[in-house]
Amino acid sequence: MTTFSMPGSASAMRRRSLLKAAGSTALLGAAGLTAAGPARAEGTDTTDEESTFYDVIVVGAGFAGLTAAREFKAKGLQVLVLEARNRIGGRTWTGSFAGEVIEYGGAFVDPKQPYVWSEIQRYNIPLVASVEEERTVMPTGTGFAPYAPATAGPRMGQLLTPLFDGATEYFPHPTNPFYREDLLQSVDQLSLRARLDQLNYSALDRSWVSGILAGLSGGSSARGALTMMAQIWALSGWSSAGFAGLNGSRPRQGTVQLASALLADSGATLKLNSPVASITDTGSAVRVTTQAGRQYKAAHAVVAVPVNVWKTITFNPGLPSAFGAVSQATIGAPISRKIWIRAAGNVGLFGANTQEGFPISTVIPFKKLADGSVLMFAFCDDQTLDIHSVSQVQAVLRQLVPEIQVLAVTAQDWGTAQYSLGGWACRQPGQLTGQYRTIQQPQGRLAFATSDIASGWSGYIDGAIESGIRAAQAVAAMPGFAVASAV
Numbered sequence: 091m092t093t094f095s096m097p098g099s100a101s102a103m104r105r106r107s108l109l110k111a112a113g114s115t116a117l118l119g120a121a122g123l124t125a126a127g128p129a130r131a132e133g134t135d136t137t138d139e140e141s142t143f144y145d146v147i148v149v150g151a152g153f154a155g156l157t158a159a160r161e162f163k164a165k166g167l168q169v170l171v172l173e174a175r176n177r178i179g180g181r182t183w184t185g186s187f188a189g190e191v192i193e194y195g196g197a198f199v200d201p202k203q204p205y206v207w208s209e210i211q212r213y214n215i216p217l218v219a220s221v222e223e224e225r226t227v228m229p230t231g232t233g234f235a236p237y238a239p240a241t242a243g244p245r246m247g248q249l250l251t252p253l254f255d256g257a258t259e260y261f262p263h264p265t266n267p268f269y270r271e272d273l274l275q276s277v278d279q280l281s282l283r284a285r286l287d288q289l290n291y292s293a294l295d296r297s298w299v300s301g302i303l304a305g306l307s308g309g310s311s312a313r314g315a316l317t318m319m320a321q322i323w324a325l326s327g328w329s330s331a332g333f334a335g336l337n338g339s340r341p342r343q344g345t346v347q348l349a350s351a352l353l354a355d356s357g358a359t360l361k362l363n364s365p366v367a368s369i370t371d372t373g374s375a376v377r378v379t380t381q382a383g384r385q386y387k388a389a390h391a392v393v394a395v396p397v398n399v400w401k402t403i404t405f406n407p408g409l410p411s412a413f414g415a416v417s418q419a420t421i422g423a424p425i426s427r428k429i430w431i432r433a434a435g436n437v438g439l440f441g442a443n444t445q446e447g448f449p450i451s452t453v454i455p456f457k458k459l460a461d462g463s464v465l466m467f468a469f470c471d472d473q474t475l476d477i478h479s480v481s482q483v484q485a486v487l488r489q490l491v492p493e494i495q496v497l498a499v500t501a502q503d504w505g506t507a508q509y510s511l512g513g514w515a516c517r518q519p520g521q522l523t524g525q526y527r528t529i530q531q532p533q534g535r536l537a538f539a540t541s542d543i544a545s546g547w548s549g550y551i552d553g554a555i556e557s558g559i560r561a562a563q564a565v566a567a568m569p570g571f572a573v574a575s576a577v
């Protein structure tokens with residue numbers, strides 16, 4: 091088990107110690123417990139962290155959790171972050187492949203995303219622009235053919251735009267999706283496929299857009315809600331140009347640089363390899379128990395794990411039924427498989443969009459390497475494809491670009507990853523107007539943070555940061571918070 095402790099200044103440390111002592115005593119007293127109360131007896135297997143009474147425990151070190159931890163710093167609080175994996179970042183994961191910095195999960199940021207953009211500026215994170223596609227491979231009805239991006243892009247925009255007719259009315263303020271809830275009631279019942287059905291496109295036109303809708307939805311366009319994609323469309327300025335531009339730039343040294351900056355700034359204690367099994371709210375304190383049986387105590391907790399993972403944690407007392415129901419139903423895209431490919435065969439910087447049902451929905455070029463090979467990434471909607479197999483990936487890509495020779499692949503399957511159980515957030519029909527507002531709400535001494543429940547850019551890093559800030563604000567508004575911080 092690795093522990094990083096990043097204390098702040100000496101005076102901040104002193105203040106945190108005071109807060110810890112006062113908060114602990116006051117809260118234990120309020121609970122009618124002695125100092126030895128619910129804590130395990132001091133023993134040789136008890137870590138310093140276990141014997142400390144924290145102001146806040148944050149469960150999960152993705153962008154939502156790290157942001158919440160950083161927000162508490164300004165309040166001078168002592169914060170423990172418990173992370174299941176052996177790394178921070180969650181559904182962002184910077185790696186290296188073919189000598190390049192790559193992302194297995196979230197990668198791109200955009201100036202239209204206010205939360206992530208302000209963090210990028212705050213920590214001076216250098217960005218790099220995406221490469222321009224040289225050709226775009228699209229369905230032809232009988233197979234695939236390359237198009238000039240200047241032809242394919244505008245046509246794609248023309249085909250997508252009618253899907254979102256009415257979005258200016260039902261999402262007039264896209265960061266507040268409930269602003270015209272009256273208009274949303276019926277539209278929120280539609281899946282992306284149902285909306286496509288209404289448009290009566292030709293088979294060819296439909297094949298141009300259906301793969302994008304299925305990919306976003308996590309495998310089937312019948313799963314994703316029209317209002318999910320329509321909100322992203324609205325946040326992008328209600329335009330195909332804004333929507334198409336979302337993948338324009340990314341942190342040059344990887345998303346991990348921003349995540350690390352948040353962690354360092356938080357001054358929190360981080361414990362990796364610490365999957366949480368249960369969270370008990372005693373009414374006056376929170377007890378968090380890991381799968382290994384370690385117990386940590388705090389005045390409050392921020393639960394910053396994906397919605398799909400909530401069902402794997404035992405909450406005492408139980409949460410309102412909406413939490414379990416949505417976690418079972420899933421918000422995170424159940425099929426979310428990202429493949430990195432290094433290819434030869436003089437294929438150039440090609441992109442591709444395919445029809446629903448084709449194993450790979452999208453290919454995005456990344457870089458031409460010095461040896462002439464090309465680096466690209468793709469999203470796979472087919473659970474049966476071995477995404478780690480050069481020959482299987484090559485066989486699919488050859489249907490798009492017959493001359494391609496795949497040299498190497500590396501991939502991540504987020505849907506089956508234990509601590510994600512899904513990829514980017516994609517709400518299903520009825521979830522926004524159904525349970526979404528409920529699952530955004532704090533419960534007792536717990537606040538919830540994850541991009542999956544963001545009001546704005548849910549499904550993006552920006553939404554994770556938004557939710558972390560909101561969760562920290564929710565904790566600050568809790569009654570017990572005043573006890574801990576009134577010293």
Ligand SMILES: Cc1cc2nc3c(=O)[nH]c(=O)nc-3n(C[C@H](O)[C@H](O)[C@H](O)COP(=O)(O)OP(=O)(O)OC[C@H]3O[C@@H](n4cnc5c(N)ncnc54)[C@H](O)[C@@H]3O)c2cc1C
Binds near residue numbers: 152364365428514540
């Ligand atoms: C393939 C892919 C591509 C994407 N592309 C983009 C993109 O280009 N741009 C963009 O903005 N967004 C993108 N996203 C979405 C973005 O990555 C996510 O919205 C965001 O990272 C989610 O952050 P989070 O903090 O809400 O959740 P997570 O990042 O999932 O963080 C949750 C943390 O909780 C931990 N955890 C889980 N269970 C436990 C437990 N029991 N105990 C302790 N810890 C636990 C996890 O290990 C994880 O670290 C993409 C996502 C995927 C999967």
